[in-house]
Amino acid sequence: MTDTPLNTISEKLDWLAQRYWKFGQDDLFLDYLEDLYEVDDEGHMTSTPRRDPLADETRGLMFLARSGNGKTATIKKAIRETPVLEEYTDQGEGNTLYMEVPPDATIKSLAEDIAKITGYSGFHKSVTAPERWLICRRRLRMTGITTLVIDECHHILRPGPGRDVPGAIQALKHMVQSDHAVALIIAGVPELREGILKEASGETYRRFDECHLPSIQPGSGEAERFSRCVATSARKLGIEIDPGLKFSERVLFAEHGEAGRAVKLVKDSLRRVITKRRSRLELEDAERIFVKSNGPKEMTPFHPGDWSFVESELKAMGWVR
Template identity: 30%
Template sequence: MEVLTMAQPKLPKTPVSIAEVVDKLAANHIVTPATDRFTGHFERLFRRSDSDDGAIVPRLHTGGLETRGVMVLGEPGSGKTALVRHHLQNHEGLVPIAGNDWSQYLHITVPSPATLKSVGLEILKKLHYPNISERAERWKIWEAVKHRLSLLGIKVLWIDEAHDLFSPSAARERDDILKTIKSLMQGEHAVVIVLSGTKLLGELTEVDLQVARRFSTVILSEISYASDGENLEGLIAHYAETAGLAVNFTDDLIQRLIYASGNQFGRAVELIVFAIEAALEEGAKQLGVEAFASAWALQEGCGFDENIFVARDWAMLPGPHEHATLADSKRKRGRK
C-alpha cells in the first residue's frame, strides 16, 4: 500500500495541534489493489472527446444508445466510499467546466426512507433545483432529474449506500428503481452510474439481467494477517512517525487490530488514527497497545475484560459494534 500526500508535522502539544494532525492523517488517501481495480473499471466507461481540450465523454454501447456503469461492493468499513470519492474528486476529466463552479459528477447518499421519489428529490436538492414539491408525482420528479443532469453537464451519477434502495421497505418499488437506473443510462444525455454498497447490492441487481450486464463489479475483499499484516505494520509506523511518535509493537498487535476492525481495511485505518489521537492526548511518546486499547474502549464502550487489545482470549470476544447488541439482548433476557 502506498500512502499519498503525507504531511510531517511536529509533535503536537495542544488540543488544536492534535486535531490538526489527526485531521491530516484521516484525510490521507492510501493506494491499495482495489484502487487500481476501480481505476481500470472506471476508465473503460469513457473515451476522449473529439474536441481540442481532450475532455472525456461516456462511451456508448448498443449502437450508441446507452452507457455502462460500475458497482463497488464491500462491507461497512471496507473503505469503498473513500475509494470512489477520492477517484472522482481527483479525476482530471471531471473538473468543473470553464465558467462553472460545479464538478461534472454528482454524489448522493440514499436517503431514508429509501424510495424512488426520495432519491429523485435528493438528486434535485443536490443540483439546486428550485421549486419542486415533495407531493409531485414520481415521473415529474425524474423528468426534472434527467433535464437537470443534462443542463449542468453531469457525466457521472454516484449513488452511495445503494443497497438501501433494495431494502424490504423499498421492495415493492424494486422493478421501478431498476428501470429508472437503466433509463438514466440511455438516450442522448445518458450518464455513467456508479453504485456503491454492501455485497447485498450485487445480489439484488443480479435479479435483473439487463441491469447486471450494464455494470461491472469491483469487490473490496476482507483483509487478513497473511496478506495485509506487513502493510498494516508499515502504515502504523508511517502514521506514528508523522505524528512524532515512536512505535512499540507487541507480537500480536496487528492480529488484534485486524480482528477489531472486522477484517475491514477502512475500519482498521480509522482505528490506527484513533489510537494515535489517544496517544497524543495522553502525552505519550510512543504508540503502543495501550493507545489502541484506549481507542477501542472509547469506541465500543467496553470494559477491560472485553477489550480486544488487552484481553488474553481476545479472539473469543465480540467484534466491532457488537457490544451494544449483546448488552441489549442481556437486558431483554433479564426482563423475561
Template identity: 25%
Template sequence: MIHEPNHAFMVDEIVDDLKALYVRTDVRDGAVKTHLDHVLRKDEQGNLLAEPIRFARGKETRGIIVVDGSGGGKTTIIERALEKLPALQAAGEEEVPSFLKVTVPSPATLKSLGQEVLEVLGYPGKMSRATSWDIWATVRRQLANRGTAVVWIDEANHLFRSENRTEIQDILNTLKSLMQGKHPVIVVLSGIAALWEIVAFDAQITRRFSKLEFPPVTQATDGLLFRSIVETLCARAGIEPPEAADLVGRLMHASRYRFGRCIDTTIMAIKEALLEGHNRLDLQHFAEYWARTENCAPEKNVFLVPNWSRIELEPEEKDEPGVAKKSRARRGR
C-alpha cells in the same frame, strides 16, 4: 490524562491532520481507476474524456457497482478517484465537475432520491408535490444541461430495504433510464455486499454494471502495509510506534478486517496516547478506545487477551436489503 484545555485542542488538531491523510494502495485505488477506464471515452492520445462510452449501438452506457463492508473505505476511494480524474474536473471557476455524488437520503424512496439529486444539482424548489416520474424527468434534463458524465449514488443499499419487488424494480428501472437516451450518464452505485445480491435479480443490471468488491485485509497480504501505516501515523503525531509484534493482527481482527476501519482505529488510539501525554503508542491505548466503541468487558477486548483471535465479533451488516434476505432464505430451503 492531561486536563489542560490547550492540550486537548492541540490533540484535536493533530488528529484532524491524521484524518486528512490519504493512504493509497495500487490494488484498491488501481481497481477503481481501471473500472472507470472501461466506461469513459478516450481521445486520440489515450486521455480520458468526460464522455461515457456508448454500447448497444450508441443507445446506452455502462455502470459500476462497488461493494465493501461498512468501514471498508470505499466511499473515500471512489471520491478520491473521481476528484483526481482530470477529465471530470471543472474547466474553470464558473464551471462544475462532470461527476455528481449523491448520498441516499432517509427515508430512502425513489421520490426522495430524485429530490436529493435535484438538491445536489442546485435545482430551485423541492418539487414536493410532483410525482416520481416528473421528478426524475427533471433530473434527466438537469443532468444533460449540466453536462454530467458520472452520477455516483453512495450507500445505495439503503434504497433496497423494501421487501416489495415492484418497488425495487421501479428503482432499478429508473437507474437504467439514466443510462439511456440522448444524454446518458454512467451510474456508479456503492454500498455493502448485499447491494450486489439484491440488484443481481435483474438480468439487465448484471449486464450493464461491472462489479468491484474490495476484499477484506489480511496479515498475509496487508500486514507489512499496515505496520508501515501505523509507523507513519505515529511519526506524524510525534510519538513512537507500538512494539507489540502481534499489533497488526489484533488491529485487523478488531476492525473486522476492514481497510478504512483499521486506519480509523489507529488514529483514535493515537489520540488516547496523546491525551494521556504518552510518547509511545501501545496496546493499552487501542484497548481503551476499542472498549468504549464495542462496550465490551476486558476479557472480550481484542487488544488485551492472549487468545484474541478466538473472540467472535458480532456482524454489523444489520441493514441489508429486505429482498436480499428473502432470496437468501429461499435458497436455504
C-alpha cells in the same frame, strides 16, 4: 522536499485527520472506473462516458464492500485525484455529481435531492417517480454532469410501505439508457447486488460491471502496506509503537480486515496518545477506543501478552467484533 516537523497538538491532530492511507484498493477501483470513459489520442481518460455502439448506452459500475471497508473514502479520493472529474458544487460547476443516500431515502426523495442540487425548484407531490427521474436526467444534461455517483445506494432498494423497489431498479437502468446517459457509479454493501438481482429479467444487472473491495487478509501485501502506514504515521507524530506488540496485526484482526474501520481505530488510538501528551502507544489505548465502539468484551485483540497466544485464545472463543 523538507519534512516539516509537527510541534503542537493541533498541528499533529490536523495532520492525522488529513492523512490518507493507500492499501491497493485505490488502484483496483480506478482500473474499473477508467473503463467507463472514452480516452483521447494519448490514451488518457476523458470525462465522456463510453457508449455501446449498438445499444447506444453507457455503462454502470457497482462498487461493493462491507460497511467500514473504505468504499466512500476510495470514491471521494478518486474524484479528487482524477483530473477530468470535477465534483459538482452548489455554484453549478463540475461534471461529477456525488450523492450519499440517507437510510430513509426512497427513489422519489433521491430524485428530488438530485433535482434541487442541480437547480430545480422542486416537485409537486403528485409527480410520479418516473416523471421525477425524467426531469433529473434533463437537469444532468443541462448542467453538464456526465458522471453520477450514488453512494449507499442499497438504501433505496429496501422493501417497505411506500417504497417502490422495482421502480428504483428501473430508474438506475434508465440513467445509462437516456439521451443524456451518464457514467453511473452505485456503491453499497453486498445487499445492493442482491437487490438488483431481484429484477426477474436481469436487464439492469447486466448493465453494470462489479468491483468488489476485499478485506485486508493476514500476510497479504495490503496488510504489509497497512503496517507501513501505521509505522510511518506514528514516526511523523513522534509516537513510539513497540514492534513486539504486533499492533497492526491486532487491529486488522479486531476489525476483520475492514480497511475503513481499521484505519479509524488506528487514528483514534494515535489521537488519544497525542491528546494525553504521551509519546508511546500502549495496547490499552486501542482497547479503550475499541470498547467504546463495540461494548465490553471478555477479551479483545488488545489484551496484554504475546499476540500469537492472544490470537489463538480469541479464535478458540469464536471471536466476533
